Amino acid sequence: xxxxxxxxxxxxxxxxxxxxxxxxxxxxxxxxxxxxxxxxxxxxxxxxxxxxxxxxxxxxxxxxxxxxxxxxxxxxxxxxxxxxxxxxxxxxxxxxxxxxxxxxxxxxxxxxxxxxxxxxxxxxxxxxxxxxxxxxxxxxxxxxxxxxxxxxxxxxxxxxxxxxxxxxxxxxxxxxxxxxxxxxxxxxxxxxxxxxxxxxxxxxxxxxxxxxxxxxxxxxxxxxxxxxxxxxxxxxxxxxxxxxxxxxxxxxxxxxxxxxxxxxxxxxx
Amino acid sequence: xxxxxxxxxxxxxxxxxxxxxxxxxxxxxxxxxxxxxxxxxxxxxxxxxxxxxxxxxxxxxxxxxxxxxxxxxxxxxxxxxxxxxxxxxxxxxxxxxxxxxxxxxxxxxxxxxxxxxxxxxxxxxxxxxxxxxxxxxxxxxxxxxxxxxxxxxxxxxxxxxxxxxxxxxxxxxxxxxxxxxxxxxxxxxxxxxxxxxxxxxxxxxx
Numbered sequence: 001x002x003x004x005x006x007x008x009x010x011x012x013x014x015x016x017x018x019x020x021x022x023x024x025x026x027x028x029x030x031x032x033x034x035x036x037x038x039x040x041x042x043x044x045x046x047x048x049x050x051x052x053x054x055x056x057x058x059x060x061x062x063x064x065x066x067x068x069x070x071x072x073x074x075x076x077x078x079x080x081x082x083x084x085x086x087x088x089x090x091x092x093x094x095x096x097x098x099x100x101x102x103x104x105x106x107x108x109x110x111x112x113x114x115x116x117x118x119x120x121x122x123x124x125x126x127x128x129x130x131x132x133x134x135x136x137x138x139x140x141x142x143x144x145x146x147x148x149x150x151x152x153x154x155x156x157x158x159x160x161x162x163x164x165x166x167x168x169x170x171x172x173x174x175x176x177x178x179x180x181x182x183x184x185x186x187x188x189x190x191x192x193x194x195x196x197x198x199x200x201x202x203x204x205x206x207x208x209x210x211x212x213x214x215x216x217x218x219x220x221x222x223x224x225x226x227x228x229x230x231x232x233x234x235x236x237x238x239x240x241x242x243x244x245x246x247x248x249x250x251x252x253x254x255x256x257x258x259x260x261x262x263x264x265x266x267x268x269x
Numbered sequence: 270x271x272x273x274x275x276x277x278x279x280x281x282x283x284x285x286x287x288x289x290x291x292x293x294x295x296x297x298x299x300x301x302x303x304x305x306x307x308x309x310x311x312x313x314x315x316x317x318x319x320x321x322x323x324x325x326x327x328x329x330x331x332x333x334x335x336x337x338x339x340x341x342x343x344x345x346x347x348x349x350x351x352x353x354x355x356x357x358x359x360x361x362x363x364x365x366x367x368x369x370x371x372x373x374x375x376x377x378x379x380x381x382x383x384x385x386x387x388x389x390x391x392x393x394x395x396x397x398x399x400x401x402x403x404x405x406x407x408x409x410x411x412x413x414x415x416x417x418x419x420x421x422x423x424x425x426x427x428x429x430x431x432x433x434x435x436x437x438x439x440x441x442x443x444x445x446x447x448x449x450x451x452x453x454x455x456x457x458x459x460x461x462x463x464x465x466x467x468x469x470x471x472x473x474x475x
Contacts, residue, residue, distance in 0.1 A: 044449065215379065220447065222447050224450075225449075228446070228450075233442065240437070251347070
């Protein structure tokens with residue numbers, strides 16, 4: 001599997017040293033090479049976990065103080081029809097980027113669907129306000145450059161918690177940057193489109209996940225770790241375009257042999 | 270003699286009346302994984318719409334349903350992964366007990382929120398030579414349908430759910446990831462303490 005790590009290992013080592021040198025206390029101590037602890041450490045793939053957790057705490061604070069209250073207020077003052085309209089317009093505006101990435105991933109059938117949806121929803125759907133395309137059988141999807149990089153064979157790299165933006169990794173973060181350049185609207189629409197749209201999008205998204213996120217947090221013993229796992233599985237699902245995931249082997253245990261030591265449980269990510 | 274026969278008649282009558290009540294020993298579908306999942310869904314909806322039941326009572330019944338429908342011990346063992354071998358006998362026993370409480374409580378809570386939504390069973394496919402995947406969809410009024418897949422395993426005469434995947438996200442995989450992280454930082458005792466704490470919080474909130 002291609003990674004920057006494989007093609008330019010010395011570059012990665014330099015980067016890692018700089019990163020770790022810069023945040024001396026921020027690098028998690030890697031266990032001894034060759035131990036099962038090390039295998040697990042490599043599998044969790046979160047070498048700057050202390051830094052990430054610190055950023056996560058900051059994000060949680062910002063969320064408690066500002067973002068969540070805003071999202072609640074948004075939900076409180078707008079009828080759900082308006083919110084749906086906003087979401088539809090935002091989705092429609094993201095069509096060009098999705099289309100570009102459909103093509104870059106060599107998925108012409110999905111590109112056709114994206115184009116069809118965009119045309120239908122912009123015209124019949126009045127500038128994207130109404131998602132008529134779904135009613136007519138064209139289900140939507142989103143593509144981004146991070147997914148494109150994945151399809152091209154790039155591994156995600158270590159876990160990154162971005163300030164305010166949340167869970168990510170080097171590949172997906174690069175994808176965000178590329179997508180913002182690929183987005184055509186910023187070049188046509190006067191004003192601060194490049195600033196306003198992400199803010200509106202962020203508000204819409206935060207409102208949408210208000211209840212599920214609260215529920216996940218309630219049930220978590222370690223919310224940071226849970227989100228990390230959820231993010232990665234979600235990305236993997238998006239990259240697979242919803243196709244079935246690889247099967248995790250789960251050995252059979254009966255009540256009687258619960259005490260049995262001999263079962264080999266394979267650790268599969 | 271008339272008195273004895275009288276008692277016998279009453280006894281029979283009582284038995285007939287009792288068997289007509291909805292009972293927790295209702296027969297569970299045992300040949301078709303898809304029917305089993307449908308049965309789980311129907312039972313959950315029935316609990317949700319129980320007349321005169323408050324949230325506390327409903328949650329109790331969800332817990333029972335989950336205990337019958339899910340392979341809790343297998344899931345517990347899988348979620349702990351390789352740390353099982355490192356755990357002492359006491360730790361294992363406590364973990365098993367705490368995990369059961371944690372899972373039943375967490376998912377009973379969730380069921381109360383989601384049980385009302387109708388889901389549609391799409392198909393059942395063999396996963397490997399042991400399990401079956403039952404693919405379902407929850408239809409939403411605003412938004413695309415939510416994919417929910419149940420991994421079902423047959424043990425002796427009963428079916429049990431081993432894993433639930435929502436939109437490609439495996440619940441037991443997420444759980445294992447979380448527990449792994451806790452154990453890596455605080456050890457198995459750290460995990461047990463967090464589970465105990467969570468149990469205490471649950472009791473407090475009642």
